[in-house]
Amino acid sequence: MLTLPCPFCGPRDETEFGYGGEAGVAYPERPADLDDAAWAEYLFLRANPRGWFTERWVHRAGCRQWFTVRRHTVTNEVVPDAAAQEVR
Amino acid sequence: MTAEVLALREGPLGTERLDVSGPALTIVDEPFRTLVDVRGTTTAPVVDGAWTWRLGPDWWLVDAPASDAVALESPVATSLRSALPGASVVDVSSLRTVFVLTGPDARAVLAHGCSLDLDPRVLPVGACVQGMLAQAQVSIGRTDADALRLHVRASFARHLAAWLRDASVEYL
Amino acid sequence: MSSRLPTGGTRLDRSRPVTISIDGQDVPAFVGDTLASALLGSDVRLVSAGIYSGRPRGVMGVGAEESNAFVQVTSGPGEPMVRATELEVHEGLSVERIAGRGWLPEGIDHTRYDKVWAHCEVLVVGGGEAGVTAALEAAARGVRVVVCDDRPALTDARAGELVSHPDVRVLTRTTVVGAHDHHHLVAVERRTDHLGDDAPPDVARRRLWHVKAAEVVLATGTQERPLVFPDNDRPGVMLAGAAATYVRRYGVLPGHRGVVWVAHDDGLADAVALADAGVELLVVADVRTTVTPALADALAERGVPLVLGAEVVGTDGDDDGFLYRVHLRGPDGVVVHDVDLLAVSGGLNPAVQLWSQAGGKLAWSTEAAGFVPAAPPPDAAYPLSVVGSALTGATGAVTAPATFFCGDVDDADAARVYLDPQRDATLADVRHAHLAGLTSVEHVKRFTTIGTASDQGRGFGVLTVGVLAQVLGRPVTEVGTTTYRPPYTPLPFGLLAGRDRGALSDPVRVTAMHDRHLAAGVPLEDVGQWKRPWYFPQRGESMHDAVLRECRAVREDVGMMDASTLGKIVCHGADVGEMLDRVYTGLMSSLKVGKVRYGVMCSPDGMVADDGTVARLSDDEWLLTTTTGNAASVLDTLEEWQQTEWPDLDARFTSVTEQWAVVALAGPRSRDVLAGLAPDLDVSAEGFAFMEWRDATVAGLPVRVMRISFSGELAYELHVPAAWGGALWDAVASAGGVTPYGTETMHVLRAEKGYPIVGQDTDGTVTPVDLGMAWAISPKKVREGRDFVGARSLVRDESNRPDRRHLVGLVPVDGSTAIAEGSQLVDAGADLAAVPVPMHGHVTSAYASVALGTPFALALLDGGRDRLGEELDAVDLRVPVRVRVTEPVPYDPEGERRDG
Numbered sequence A: 001m002l003t004l005p006c007p008f009c010g011p012r013d014e015t016e017f018g019y020g021g022e023a024g025v026a027y028p029e030r031p032a033d034l035d036d037a038a039w040a041e042y043l044f045l046r047a048n049p050r051g052w053f054t055e056r057w058v059h060r061a062g063c064r065q066w067f068t069v070r071r072h073t074v075t076n077e078v079v080p081d082a083a084a085q086e087v088r
Numbered sequence B: 001m002t003a004e005v006l007a008l009r010e011g012p013l014g015t016e017r018l019d020v021s022g023p024a025l026t027i028v029d030e031p032f033r034t035l036v037d038v039r040g041t042t043t044a045p046v047v048d049g050a051w052t053w054r055l056g057p058d059w060w061l062v063d064a065p066a067s068d069a070v071a072l073e074s075p076v077a078t079s080l081r082s083a084l085p086g087a088s089v090v091d092v093s094s095l096r097t098v099f100v101l102t103g104p105d106a107r108a109v110l111a112h113g114c115s116l117d118l119d120p121r122v123l124p125v126g127a128c129v130q131g132m133l134a135q136a137q138v139s140i141g142r143t144d145a146d147a148l149r150l151h152v153r154a155s156f157a158r159h160l161a162a163w164l165r166d167a168s169v170e171y172l
Numbered sequence C: 001m002s003s004r005l006p007t008g009g010t011r012l013d014r015s016r017p018v019t020i021s022i023d024g025q026d027v028p029a030f031v032g033d034t035l036a037s038a039l040l041g042s043d044v045r046l047v048s049a050g051i052y053s054g055r056p057r058g059v060m061g062v063g064a065e066e067s068n069a070f071v072q073v074t075s076g077p078g079e080p081m082v083r084a085t086e087l088e089v090h091e092g093l094s095v096e097r098i099a100g101r102g103w104l105p106e107g108i109d110h111t112r113y114d115k116v117w118a119h120c121e122v123l124v125v126g127g128g129e130a131g132v133t134a135a136l137e138a139a140a141r142g143v144r145v146v147v148c149d150d151r152p153a154l155t156d157a158r159a160g161e162l163v164s165h166p167d168v169r170v171l172t173r174t175t176v177v178g179a180h181d182h183h184h185l186v187a188v189e190r191r192t193d194h195l196g197d198d199a200p201p202d203v204a205r206r207r208l209w210h211v212k213a214a215e216v217v218l219a220t221g222t223q224e225r226p227l228v229f230p231d232n233d234r235p236g237v238m239l240a241g242a243a244a245t246y247v248r249r250y251g252v253l254p255g256h257r258g259v260v261w262v263a264h265d266d267g268l269a270d271a272v273a274l275a276d277a278g279v280e281l282l283v284v285a286d287v288r289t290t291v292t293p294a295l296a297d298a299l300a301e302r303g304v305p306l307v308l309g310a311e312v313v314g315t316d317g318d319d320d321g322f323l324y325r326v327h328l329r330g331p332d333g334v335v336v337h338d339v340d341l342l343a344v345s346g347g348l349n350p351a352v353q354l355w356s357q358a359g360g361k362l363a364w365s366t367e368a369a370g371f372v373p374a375a376p377p378p379d380a381a382y383p384l385s386v387v388g389s390a391l392t393g394a395t396g397a398v399t400a401p402a403t404f405f406c407g408d409v410d411d412a413d414a415a416r417v418y419l420d421p422q423r424d425a426t427l428a429d430v431r432h433a434h435l436a437g438l439t440s441v442e443h444v445k446r447f448t449t450i451g452t453a454s455d456q457g458r459g460f461g462v463l464t465v466g467v468l469a470q471v472l473g474r475p476v477t478e479v480g481t482t483t484y485r486p487p488y489t490p491l492p493f494g495l496l497a498g499r500d501r502g503a504l505s506d507p508v509r510v511t512a513m514h515d516r517h518l519a520a521g522v523p524l525e526d527v528g529q530w531k532r533p534w535y536f537p538q539r540g541e542s543m544h545d546a547v548l549r550e551c552r553a554v555r556e557d558v559g560m561m562d563a564s565t566l567g568k569i570v571c572h573g574a575d576v577g578e579m580l581d582r583v584y585t586g587l588m589s590s591l592k593v594g595k596v597r598y599g600v601m602c603s604p605d606g607m608v609a610d611d612g613t614v615a616r617l618s619d620d621e622w623l624l625t626t627t628t629g630n631a632a633s634v635l636d637t638l639e640e641w642q643q644t645e646w647p648d649l650d651a652r653f654t655s656v657t658e659q660w661a662v663v664a665l666a667g668p669r670s671r672d673v674l675a676g677l678a679p680d681l682d683v684s685a686e687g688f689a690f691m692e693w694r695d696a697t698v699a700g701l702p703v704r705v706m707r708i709s710f711s712g713e714l715a716y717e718l719h720v721p722a723a724w725g726g727a728l729w730d731a732v733a734s735a736g737g738v739t740p741y742g743t744e745t746m747h748v749l750r751a752e753k754g755y756p757i758v759g760q761d762t763d764g765t766v767t768p769v770d771l772g773m774a775w776a777i778s779p780k781k782v783r784e785g786r787d788f789v790g791a792r793s794l795v796r797d798e799s800n801r802p803d804r805r806h807l808v809g810l811v812p813v814d815g816s817t818a819i820a821e822g823s824q825l826v827d828a829g830a831d832l833a834a835v836p837v838p839m840h841g842h843v844t845s846a847y848a849s850v851a852l853g854t855p856f857a858l859a860l861l862d863g864g865r866d867r868l869g870e871e872l873d874a875v876d877l878r879v880p881v882r883v884r885v886t887e888p889v890p891y892d893p894e895g896e897r898r899d900g
């Protein structure tokens, strides 16, 4: 059971959250301009590192805000993603 | 006519009531409260005689006394709608219902099915948290040192009432 | 012969004798005894038997390290594989001996288990001296403290101060079994087990604690480890510290004539205690050649011979296999001693299980002769520390303990050196593993099963590492330990379930009309967590007949249904139209106030995700309906796109599913019924057209009426604030001749029209085009190159292959044989024995139809739209039904009935 830092509600149990996968995978500006391979890459391919990973969560049972954290996939250390917070 | 139509209302528990009472615990339901969701403003909506709970950065739940209007939406929602242009105002009086827990054991009962930290030092009077209680999504607000207001979706109300009755047996 | 001393026993309440039984034999005991101490106190040595060897086994330890003495509790709710050393006795406790495995008690355990969440700044595990000190220090800082200890009570003199502190919660009889991520610790509190029949029925027997701590302090002390030798498993062979503890805690003499064999000073001190208690010690042996002089002097004072550099090389058993002789090899050769007790101690293992579970590293300490905490877990946000000299390895012993595990043993004897008595695994197994080429301790563990029994290696795990090091000829530091994983001690499934059982196991969601359905006694169907009326049988009517009658009523007259479970979402904002254009395949922004439009949502991969209706309530307010099962996920999807991709769009979403109770009124006579209930509403076909909504007063209630049809018939949905849901249901039901119908009839009616159910007729691999719903994709958006979710995927070549599975209709060729949902579609006449049988699709929905006069089905079929008229076999449970492929809209394909 992870404890995740909701930027609004504070640390909460993982069960309150939904997982959003790798962060920073923006919806393409003009999907129609992508060839099939590039579109498939957007749809299906995500990084799966052993180590630090920037990922999205949504506080589904709480404030319903999406946010980004960095999590170490081996140790499950979780820290807020500073860069992502600045963008928001 | 209005009185007759008002009399036809039923709370989510139907003819049942939630009425748990122990030496340091009471749990009751308050059907027919006027509840209004407000989104899109970071300042608290103000309604006379109502609790206003903050559910998100720009999301509020107004918890006001019962309305005696026969209408698709409550007058409180209608007036908030005009008072808060640009905000999203939605009557949720029937969407959710209110259970009120009072007494020193109130927090202990909830701790049987809720991972939220409800310590007054973490959740002071006037504050509200949302999370899971007994597999149902709830919001819990504190109105006094030993008093909590719990909002739950109407469809889960009977489940939660049954769960609360069962969770209370050691406190009666 | 009793081995109970006349006085003593810090845990005993000698004023409260009780009687327990083992295999029907009564055993006297006192409140405060464990089963193990009670049995030892009555000289009952046999407790269990080896799972494969059948060899007799007795009590070896005194706590969680016990790996011999497991019993089946048969009193109360019963429980398999209970450690005798931690089973508190009570009047009427009844157990049976087992041979290595117990059995699940029959019937249902009706005792109460519950769970509690607790939050604290500091969790202290272990309430000994070091733990109490750490807890008091934390409490003095004004933070919340939880202390867990697995004993019945704290014995430290400061316990009272701790227990009475307002910010300290002391949990006794509580074992922390798991240290999970981010300081989520799980503990088991045994609350009434020790009370037997006196346990109050409403008090949860055991409680599972979920403790969320900012900081965790481990004060878990040590666990004694044995030394091993051939025939080390006999009843009468015990741990020396355990033997001394039985004297101190329980006033029980663990034996009368004994030999003690140890490798560290604490073991010698235990020998002194045993001698003082009255055990006749024939000799005390130490593997070391140097020991602390004070301890040697203490033994000498008591007339107990001490032999250094000695080791036990074997034991003999009597006819029952119980210990009666010890072979001890000292500097002067092997001497045989007649005994009933052999107390051994190889050292004290710091109890590092939780440290390891949390991700802390372990290292072998020569000073402590054990694995001690080394590098802490890497996550500095969740501090973990250890206190107590025993756990940190800083024992301060005058003479260092020996790193010694097992003497030289011939291969012939190795199969009688038990390294895991519960698994009957031996030194021979370890040597076998080595010969098989295994060198990693993790591999040897799995090969030999050592450490995999319910004691999880607490008794013999570290010793086995030492033995493996000897076998490999490597230092212990190179071999390392296995990884400790939760739970530290076993916990029953009943406890994991807690009160989430029976009616509370999964929330049941009900609508505002639920009491009406209950009163009508209708069968309910589970739809997700919802309970919905399935059909409304009249007296003596079968489901089949009821559904046909309900269908006929809707097709020919008028019916009503509780449609409240429809997902409903209010969308507010200036840009909602644009937002909806992006998430639905159709064009929504052009919708006028007062109108309703059908919409299909795709995932980015182009597959149908949901369908429903969109009503425009005002310039900036819209109401979406979703399928019952997707109400939450559609809201999630809208919020995700808006928050993460299109934050510039002014749009906000609020679920209003339960705000509105909905009565669906369907059938050619529905207009008349509505007109009667809502005299002020213009219900004419011109005044209230298909796919429009109106606010109206219906039976005196405030209602939003939508002219929507899910049956192909003239139909209305009446949305009322749910507090009036029951009143509206009553009003429509008493309007005269309106037939209530349930979900089954709803399904038949929609399937007759070829309306798919997302999630039943689709499975995440089906595009709108596959469903024959290309019309739901806005040609204007396509023409103008406007993107929407899924658009790019729908133009991939793969999405337009002619052999994709299409939704089609099926009818039985004989016009009468029912088709089963889930049937596989194969070539007509295919040989079902010639596996694999090529399959071309499957049946997604199948019903009997009164309107069509035949059973029919919807199916997904490879290239189905090009196969109309073709015959196939629909096979269910090896039985084929010959079917003909038809259009997926079997009933009223021209849609002439929706206007009544």
Ligand SMILES: [Zn+2]
Residues within 6 Å of the ligand: A006, A007, A008, A009, A010, A059, A062, A063, A064, A065
């Ligand atoms: Zn939150």
